[in-house]
Amino acid sequence: MAIIALRGITRRFASTEALAPVDLTVEDGRFVALVGPSGCGKSTLLRLVAGLDRPTAGTVSVDGRPVDRPGPERGVVFQQPALFPWLDVAANIRFGLDEAGMPRAEADRRVADWIDAVGLQGFERALPAQLSGGMAQRAALARALAPAPGTLLLDEPFGALDRITRNEMQDLLVRVRQATPATVLLVTHDVEEAVYLADRVIVLSPRPGRIVADLTVELPARRIRTDPGFVATRVRVEDALGAAMA
Numbered sequence: 001m002a003i004i005a006l007r008g009i010t011r012r013f014a015s016t017e018a019l020a021p022v023d024l025t026v027e028d029g030r031f032v033a034l035v036g037p038s039g040c041g042k043s044t045l046l047r048l049v050a051g052l053d054r055p056t057a058g059t060v061s062v063d064g065r066p067v068d069r070p071g072p073e074r075g076v077v078f079q080q081p082a083l084f085p086w087l088d089v090a091a092n093i094r095f096g097l098d099e100a101g102m103p104r105a106e107a108d109r110r111v112a113d114w115i116d117a118v119g120l121q122g123f124e125r126a127l128p129a130q131l132s133g134g135m136a137q138r139a140a141l142a143r144a145l146a147p148a149p150g151t152l153l154l155d156e157p158f159g160a161l162d163r164i165t166r167n168e169m170q171d172l173l174v175r176v177r178q179a180t181p182a183t184v185l186l187v188t189h190d191v192e193e194a195v196y197l198a199d200r201v202i203v204l205s206p207r208p209g210r211i212v213a214d215l216t217v218e219l220p221a222r223r224i225r226t227d228p229g230f231v232a233t234r235v236r237v238e239d240a241l242g243a244a245m246a
């Protein structure tokens, strides 16, 4: 597992200041959710940690190493499953393992394990276009996690799914994380999702995004959305988000 550190991060696109200086440390093995109004720079921040973009100022490091490109040690899942459309499910999950030079037999085993872990048995040879949205996200999650990355970066990964499928995917994420511990940074606009999954919820202001609240979620690992403690935490985050937008 990994430690993510952002120091004095800003990002400007021409005249748009997307991120104000942001300082954030995500400790080893933590699950941090990032919430904030649309356009406040959440995806920008996540892309910087993924190494898909560079900050205008400041530094991003993972385990003390500056991030300057994507890498299999940082798995990424976006809202739209970024699967290779010409590769079947098994080949998509395999992709990062081949890149990492994993021996063939071991990669075969790892792919089979992940197909099972995300419930895609029987769809190994299916192409992404033949999958439902939820199945495609299962494959995307398996692809991101198969190389056992220290960091998992999720940008509204379940945002396009219906409520029932989204809840199933949240439980799937909880399960696979027990088997494959990773430090997680999750961008979501769904406060309930943030409180269901995270140990800590960071609230960003409207653009340019800066951290306006940093809330610890003091709930048991297995959460029930209707429990009074859960509801109280959800309201606390909603209040912080409301205050940020006021």
Ligand code: ADP
Binding pocket: 013, 016, 017, 018, 036, 037, 038, 039, 040, 041, 042, 043, 044, 045, 207
């Ligand atoms: P969020 O994910 O919180 O909705 P984003 O990080 O996607 O917000 O965007 C933050 C701001 O930066 C928005 O105003 C968006 O239009 C702008 N932005 C993001 N990426 C680019 C880009 N590549 N070029 C120009 N502007 C961008």
Ligand code: MG
Binding pocket: 042, 043, 044
């Ligand atoms: Mg976004």
